[in-house]
Amino acid sequence: MAMTFAEKVLARKAGIDTVVPGQIVTVRPDHLLTHDNTDAIVAKIKDELDTYGLIDPSLPIVVLDHVTPAANEKNAAAHRRIRDFVRRFDVRHFYDIGFGICHQVVLEEGLALPGALLVGSDSHTCSYGAVGAFATGIDRTEAAALLLTGETWLRVPQSLKVVLHGALPQGVEAKDLILSLIGRIGADGANYAAVEFHGAVGALSMADRITVANMGVEMGAKIAVFPVDDITRIYFQGLGVAFDPTAALWADPDAAYAQVIDLDLSALVPVIALPHQVDKVEPVRAHQGLTFDQLFLGTCTNGRIEDLRVAAEILRGQRIASSVRLLVTPASRRELEQAMEEGVLLALSRAGATILPAGCGPCLGAHLGVLAPGERCLSTANRNFEGRMGCKDAEIYLAGAATVAATALRGVLTDPRDLAPTTEAR
Secondary structure (H helix, E strand, O other): OOOOHHHHHHHHHHOOOOOOOOOEEEEOOOEEEEOOOHHHHHHHOHHHHHHHOOOOOOOEEEEOOOOOOOOOHHHHHHHHHHHHHHHHOOOOEEEOOOOEOHHHHHHHOOOOOOOOEEEEOOHHHHHHHHHOOEEEEOOHHHHHHHHHHOOEEEEOOEEEEEEEEOOOOOOOOHHHHHHHHHHHHOOOOOOOEEEEEEEOHHHOOHHHHHHHHHHHHHHOOOEEEOOOOHHHHHHHHHHOOOOOHHHOOOOOOOOOOOEEEEEEHHHOOOEEEOOOOOOOEEEHHHOOOOEOOEEEEEHHHHOOHHHHHHHHHHHOOOOOOOOOEEEEEOOEHHHHHHHHHOOHHHHHHHOOOEEOOOOOHHHHOOOOOOOOOOOEEEEOOOOOOOOOOOOOOOEEEEOOHHHHHHHHHHOEOOOHHHHHHHOOOO
16 A cells, blocks of 8 residues: 555554554654743643653653743743753753754754654644654643653644755745745645655755745644655764664655645745735735844744855845844854854854844744834744734744845845845855
8 A cells, every 4th residue: 555654654653554644543752852841841740750750761852942041030940940850850862051942953963863753842843854754743731641651642644745846046045935835825735734845855955954844834734744865864974863774764656645736946036924924925026125123033944054154145244234133043052153163153243143042032032032012023933923023013024044134234125136146056
């Protein structure tokens, strides 16, 4: 029986030969990700933990990243309780403040591997599909139960096939790709579906794939996944991480899909998502000249060295407009240090950017870079919901790193292709 990627992984993890969409399976994930919400999760099962303990100290991955360093006494106390939990139960995979955003850290540490099954109490856990893992978000109650039992249930998703053609043009980024796809099918266009990317995937770098997989949930997807290829292997080699190639899985050529979408990369243009919907996507040139108060470059979507380089190439030797403020948050300490070594952060700082610690920063509106009523922000984040950056009376627009940098330079929304002579070639 021909099967999709999701069907193959869930069948293997459930210890059965085949599964079909809609079937409920019981599985034992390889890892469970939690972050600052670990405190709330552990509080749900305090008595049970006292009685039975943690099922497996290698199961959890705990990363402090959302409000780091602690912004107030409440946050600090929660962080302390998380550290106490980690010490008490000898949690093997703990990353304290400064390591970076959980999703970037999980990838860098080689904890998401091809063919693995990961769940996390964060919706953007789907990022790990970039390396051929089945990765999805679960709620806090499910996460709490998993800490005690080591197993959970999943419904086998239907699968959606996206076939890529061509290559991204100069000045167009993976963020434009995924926003364009979301704009095309809608924020609910892939509800509880496994989205597989086929075709010209070799045209996308690992950083590109992480950006695309990260935002799978923004079209409702359960997972978003790429095949394991030479780009995947080179990525893991660069991390010094070995993986079992026989563990990697991919869909059968004759697998059945609920929908097949063809996407011509060469036809894409820089786009933005308008407030307050991720799928309200339009070309940048349709809104050129729009003013902004704040620009934000970072997050688990676009805070990697590749994004920082793009912005630095545009801004090097120049100054951002006096009417805007530009916040830059590297996705991890590793990305931050590489950007320091390459002089990328120096270029951005000299251009007028404010460099923030590696972490989630302004993205969720809980710490650093909160917007004021009436302000407008152009962000490389993955969400622009009302109140997302801490103020329900502010507006958030989403775009790629090049568009954010070009807009910072001119002070108004700018298509980065208008700055093509100064941008870095792909």
